[in-house]
Structures are given as structure tokens and as C-alpha cells.
Amino acid sequence: MTVMTGAQALVQALKHNAINTVFGLPGVQLDHVFDALYQERSAMRVLHTRHEQGAAYMAYGYAQSTGRPGAYLVVPGPGVLNTATALCTAHAANAPVLALTGEISTRYIGRGFGILHELSDTAAMLAPITKCQVFADSPARVPLAINDAVRQAISGRCGPVLVQVPDDVTAQRGEVSLGTPAVRDPDPAPDPDLIEKAATLLGRAQRPALFVGGGVLGAEEAVLALATMLEAPVIMTRHGRGALSDRHYLAQTLMGGHRLWPEIDVVLAVGTRFLEGGEAWGLDGRIKTIRVDIDAIQAERPCSPDIKIVSSAKLALAALADALGRHNRKRASREAELDGVKQAALKKLSLLEPQKSYSDAIRENIPEDTLVVTEMTQVGFYTWMGFPVYAPRTLIFPGYQDSLGFGFATALGVKVAHPDRAVVSICGDGGFMFTMPELATAVQHGINLVTIVFNDGAYGNVRRTQKLQFQEHFIGSDLKNPDFMTLAKAFGAVGMRANSPAELGSLLPQALKAGAPVLIEVPVGPMPGWQALMPRAAVRGPRA
Structure with a gap:
């Protein structure tokens, strides 16, 4: 056994489980943990984000594109609750995301004093969207908690897991054994x-x-x-x-x-x-x-x-x-x-224009092994069945939650996991703005993602529904957007604009070679609805 703090035990346990990348945000309950990460900065990459949701989505992208655990680290209370949408997405997609959160000091837990970042029961709140919830109440317990959580995340039907470590435990010193690193439980043999x-x-x-x-x-x-x-x-x-x-x-x-x-x-x-x-x-x-x-x-x-x-x-x-x-x-x-x-099927989908032409322009002008992250946007919907896919884990979705706004930050995590491969994020203006501040994260950490923003100045699905079904009662669906090229440059990224599928196709090779984060704005008008083309009708027998 080795004497170390709970914070050092946490970092060593991550290394022990071959986790060398952590997305997150520092805060008072994590001060000792971030100092322990600093001590291991040659072995552990820490990418601090501008919002906890961004950190969690990046961990999701890392996990979903590799099949390996993606880890994020945030403070309790509002910090961990800010990650709930991304955790919900990971749960829907069976992604092995490791949610690491600090906790208030053990002497205050459950007493309702109103301590900074206190929640009455974090584990219970997140239980519906995590496979397991593990609590470490001593430095010796920290590696065991990490080992167990990682094992559960990668075993059976994979999924996100929660690990809580109180701030007094991170500061406390004690004898620690790292134990056996997690391995996937043996899968049941088929009968x-x-x-x-x-x-x-x-x-x-x-x-x-x-x-x-x-x-x-x-x-x-x-x-x-x-x-x-x-x-x-x-x-x-x-x-x-x-x-x-x-x-x-x-x-x-x-x-x-x-x-x-x-x-x-x-x-x-x-x-x-x-x-x-x-x-x-x-x-x-x-x-x-x-x-x-x-x-x-x-x-x-x-x-x-x-x-x-x-x-x-x-x-x-x-x-x-x-x-x-x-x-x-x-x-x-x-x-x-x-x-x-x-x-x-492709002929039927060809009715969706200009979605088809933009999707084709992207596919034809990126390397075959490019990883693409879609969004809840019109071109994104087309990719579900119209975008050719040649290998697993190269077209990333948000599971059945279809979480608007997941795409950009998720794609940053994908790019971190695959720094030597092209990664392209397909966004709409509405979804992109959910995690837009992470442009700063991309620039600061050199995450050279190419992001395409189709800008129609609206939540397009909602506005179309209001037009066709509610007598053009437009409410809450129009968007006032910034100049995206100027926005990109303000963050230190490269801004481009394409006004047609042909222009987008010609810009993509340049963007992939830019050596910097690139934002390509594509101004578009309303696009035809895709829902009627989706294969949902019953064609034999009763529904279940």
C-alpha cells in the first residue's frame, strides 16, 4: 500500500484503468483533485470547458466514437446537474461515460444545512440515467469505487456511471491500494x-x-x-x-x-x-x-x-x-x-432538397474514415438514412433522446479521441448555439474540428409545424443569430461561408487542412419536411 490523498488516489485509479483524458471544470470541492491532476499532467490530459454540459457531451463523444470510457469531472449541485442532459443522452445510447463529481464534506451530507453545492441526494436524482452510483468515503475506497464504476460502465449493456468523492476525502491522506483495474465482465455464453x-x-x-x-x-x-x-x-x-x-x-x-x-x-x-x-x-x-x-x-x-x-x-x-x-x-x-x-430508398430520399445535395457534398469531399457527428437539424435528419457509412462508429447520434444541442460539444470529444482523423460536426443554428461557447475550448486546446452550421434563422422543425398545422402562429421559433464568420474569428477560429452545396464541397478540403478549429456557416432557407418520408407505417399485422 502507498500513502496518498484521496485526490491522488482518484487520479492514480484513472491511470490504472487506462483513462488518460478528463473533461471538466474546477471548483471548490475539486481543488485537491485538480492539483493531483496537475502533478500528473505529463500522463493525464485535462481539457477544461466553458460549461459542465460541454464537458459531459465531450466525454460522450469520446466514449461513443471509441467504445472506451469517456470521463468528465465537475462539482456537485449545479455542476453535476448541468451535465444531466448529456448523461441522459449517454444513457439512451448505452455509452460508457464516467461521471466524476465532488461532494460536500462528509460531516454535512444529509443534514440539510444549505452548504455550498449541497443536494439532498445526488445519486437518487441521477439513478434513472446512470447504470450505477458509487460513493467513496475514504482514500482507500476511491480506487475501489473507480474500478467498480468502470467495470460496470463497460460490462453487459454499457452505460454511464456516477462516482461521488467528498472534498474532505480528497484532502485526507491514507494507505491506498489501487487494486485490480476494471475488465469487462464475461459475457454470458449463448445457450x-x-x-x-x-x-x-x-x-x-x-x-x-x-x-x-x-x-x-x-x-x-x-x-x-x-x-x-x-x-x-x-x-x-x-x-x-x-x-x-x-x-x-x-x-x-x-x-x-x-x-x-x-x-x-x-x-x-x-x-x-x-x-x-x-x-x-x-x-x-x-x-x-x-x-x-x-x-x-x-x-x-x-x-x-x-x-x-x-x-x-x-x-x-x-x-x-x-x-x-x-x-x-x-x-x-x-x-x-x-x-x-x-x-x-435513395430515390425516395432525393425528394429532400437541398438536404440531399448538401449531404452529398459533405460525403464526397471528406476522407472515407472521417467521423461525422450529426444534430437535430434538417441536413442531420437526412443523414440518418441518406449519408453513406462505411465503418462502425463513424456517424454519431444521440440515442433515442435526440437531444437538441448535443452535436458540437460531442464532436469536440470525438476529435479529442481521434486527433489524427478528420471529424466533422453538422449543426443547425439553433442546436449549435446551445454549446457555442465551447469554441473557446476548441481554440484553447487545439481541437481542430470542422463545424458546419446550417443557418435558417429558426428552429426549423418547430417553425414548419407552426406554419402547416397552426395557421402560421409563429411563436418561439424565430432566431436572431450573430454573424457566424465574425463569431468564429472573435474566438480565434477560422470562419468560412458557403452559399451552395458546390461551395461547401470546395471549402471542406481547405477546412480540414486549416490546422485550427473551423466554422463554416451555410445560410439556407426553409427546407422540406422529412417526417413524412420516415419508414414508420405499419406494413404487416398489428403493432405490438
């Missing part, structure tokens, strides 16, 4: 009998399909092997995109999946909430469902499957591919058919 039943069902199927979500990431090789054996389309949700490259004829977005759904006789749903297929599109007696999920409860939602396999995607799909050889029928190529489905 061999269920694997055999599932392989039999798939092997006999005439029109099988895979339906995959974010839980399939990491099992891309098995997805390709199984889909190829079955000649089965791989229908990918937003978070599952990239599990199979869009260049492959078997790769389908939800729009293509919706078109195929009426004829599918066996669907293998992997690592997904399955809301589209299992709830929106409808099920009937002619379709059999097989669910693979690490979460046994999730595998029963929104409806009970015919076969439920509780395991990781990687283990279960590998076992299925092995067993399928004993049951699979001879299959003709479906390449021409499925390419036709894909082209029909």
Missing part, C-alpha cells in the same frame, strides 16, 4: 440448444433478414459472415449503421428495411430495441423473430420473440454462423434485388 433452434429456423427461411442496432458493434465480422451465408439483408438502425459497409449490397437502412419487411419470414434482431420492426412496422403469424441481446429484459421488448438468446452479439453470431452450416439451404444471390431496394 447451445437455442443456437441450434435459431440456426434451424434461419436455415429453413426463404426470406431471412438481420435487424441490428448499436449493440451489434464489435461483431461486424460475424454479421458479414452470417448475412452472406443467408443472403440476408442487414437492416441497420441509426446506431447500427456501419456494422456493414453501405457499399455492400446486403446493407440496408431502415428505409430499405421497411420496403422489405412484408416479405421477411424470419428476422434475427441483434442488439436493438427493435421498435421499428417489432412495434411500428407490425408483426403477424408469418414472421418468426429471434432476438439476441446482452440484456434479457430488453430482449422481450416491445414484444416477446419466438427465440430469445441472451448473450453478446459477438458470441451469439459466431455460434450461429457455425451452427448454420448444418441447416442452411442453398441460396441464390439477391444482389440485383437488394441493390434495387437500396436505390428505391
Whole structure:
């Protein structure tokens, strides 16, 4: 054992768990922790932000783009509550975010004295949006708390976790053992009998399909092997995109999946909430469902499957591919058919202009391995199914919360995690302004992100709804924006402006080589609504 302060124990425990980057803001309950980080500044990168929400979103971007824990550090009370939206986003996307928060001194906890930053029960407030809440009441407990929290964040169905360390504990000295660093708990092995039943069902199927979500990431090789054996389309949700490259004829977005759904006789749903297929599109007696999920409860939602396999995607799909050889029928190529489905979906999406042209201009003028973070904006909505994706974790979304304003700060975290790769943030003017002050963070820390702001001077979805459904009763939807080029330059970033898809395409290579944070403003007018094109209608049987 080594004698150290609780603050030093926290920093050493992070290092022990291979966490070398922390986003955050200092404050009185964290004074000793930030001093401990200073002592380890050669090994720990600390990126201080202009708002706690920005720090938490950066940790989310770091985690979501790597699959590894992203950590942030904030004071209790208003500090940690400022991160709640980002935590909610991480929870919706099953991202392993490590929320580290100080706490008031232990002698005051629960006494209601009104101590600075006091909350009656932080853990209870954040329990619905965190996998676990861990409290360290001594220096010796700090590494154990970190090890346990990281283990839970990366095990099973991943998710955000909370660690609380009171300020008196951070100052206290004591004997500390770092213990065993966190490793992912062993995933449950798939039941061999269920694997055999599932392989039999798939092997006999005439029109099988895979339906995959974010839980399939990491099992891309098995997805390709199984889909190829079955000649089965791989229908990918937003978070599952990239599990199979869009260049492959078997790769389908939800729009293509919706078109195929009426004829599918066996669907293998992997690592997904399955809301589209299992709830929106409808099920009937002619379709059999097989669910693979690490979460046994999730595998029963929104409806009970015919076969439920509780395991990781990687283990279960590998076992299925092995067993399928004993049951699979001879299959003709479906390449021409499925390419036709894909082209029909893209033709339908082409009605969305200028969204399509701007999306195409971005895709055609950035490197193939660029990481793109979308937003709740018109071009962003188009990317859900119209933007080609070639690898997993390269198109980042905010889970089912669809948190307006998540994009810019999240993209900064993605860029920190991938400093040698191009990262592009697609924002609207409304969403960008949520975390706009983090431009200062980007400049100060040399986070050379390229941010595209589509500026229509409005919360576009809301204004369109007010126009079409509420007799042009415009209220709360018009925005008065700054001159974004001037704003960028005021922060020390590079400001550019593009007035067309062609201009945007020509600016992107320059922006990626600028060696500085770049903000590209794209003035636009109202864009056509995308909602009517989304594949939500029931096409077979009742909804769940």
C-alpha cells in the first residue's frame, strides 16, 4: 500500500484503468483533485470547458466514437446537474461515460444545512440515467469505487456511471491500494440448444433478414459472415449503421428495411430495441423473430420473440454462423434485388432538397474514415438514412433522446479521441448555439474540428409545424443569430461561408487542412419536411 490523498488516489485509479483524458471544470470541492491532476499532467490530459454540459457531451463523444470510457469531472449541485442532459443522452445510447463529481464534506451530507453545492441526494436524482452510483468515503475506497464504476460502465449493456468523492476525502491522506483495474465482465455464453433452434429456423427461411442496432458493434465480422451465408439483408438502425459497409449490397437502412419487411419470414434482431420492426412496422403469424441481446429484459421488448438468446452479439453470431452450416439451404444471390431496394430508398430520399445535395457534398469531399457527428437539424435528419457509412462508429447520434444541442460539444470529444482523423460536426443554428461557447475550448486546446452550421434563422422543425398545422402562429421559433464568420474569428477560429452545396464541397478540403478549429456557416432557407418520408407505417399485422 502507498500513502496518498484521496485526490491522488482518484487520479492514480484513472491511470490504472487506462483513462488518460478528463473533461471538466474546477471548483471548490475539486481543488485537491485538480492539483493531483496537475502533478500528473505529463500522463493525464485535462481539457477544461466553458460549461459542465460541454464537458459531459465531450466525454460522450469520446466514449461513443471509441467504445472506451469517456470521463468528465465537475462539482456537485449545479455542476453535476448541468451535465444531466448529456448523461441522459449517454444513457439512451448505452455509452460508457464516467461521471466524476465532488461532494460536500462528509460531516454535512444529509443534514440539510444549505452548504455550498449541497443536494439532498445526488445519486437518487441521477439513478434513472446512470447504470450505477458509487460513493467513496475514504482514500482507500476511491480506487475501489473507480474500478467498480468502470467495470460496470463497460460490462453487459454499457452505460454511464456516477462516482461521488467528498472534498474532505480528497484532502485526507491514507494507505491506498489501487487494486485490480476494471475488465469487462464475461459475457454470458449463448445457450447451445437455442443456437441450434435459431440456426434451424434461419436455415429453413426463404426470406431471412438481420435487424441490428448499436449493440451489434464489435461483431461486424460475424454479421458479414452470417448475412452472406443467408443472403440476408442487414437492416441497420441509426446506431447500427456501419456494422456493414453501405457499399455492400446486403446493407440496408431502415428505409430499405421497411420496403422489405412484408416479405421477411424470419428476422434475427441483434442488439436493438427493435421498435421499428417489432412495434411500428407490425408483426403477424408469418414472421418468426429471434432476438439476441446482452440484456434479457430488453430482449422481450416491445414484444416477446419466438427465440430469445441472451448473450453478446459477438458470441451469439459466431455460434450461429457455425451452427448454420448444418441447416442452411442453398441460396441464390439477391444482389440485383437488394441493390434495387437500396436505390428505391435513395430515390425516395432525393425528394429532400437541398438536404440531399448538401449531404452529398459533405460525403464526397471528406476522407472515407472521417467521423461525422450529426444534430437535430434538417441536413442531420437526412443523414440518418441518406449519408453513406462505411465503418462502425463513424456517424454519431444521440440515442433515442435526440437531444437538441448535443452535436458540437460531442464532436469536440470525438476529435479529442481521434486527433489524427478528420471529424466533422453538422449543426443547425439553433442546436449549435446551445454549446457555442465551447469554441473557446476548441481554440484553447487545439481541437481542430470542422463545424458546419446550417443557418435558417429558426428552429426549423418547430417553425414548419407552426406554419402547416397552426395557421402560421409563429411563436418561439424565430432566431436572431450573430454573424457566424465574425463569431468564429472573435474566438480565434477560422470562419468560412458557403452559399451552395458546390461551395461547401470546395471549402471542406481547405477546412480540414486549416490546422485550427473551423466554422463554416451555410445560410439556407426553409427546407422540406422529412417526417413524412420516415419508414414508420405499419406494413404487416398489428403493432405490438
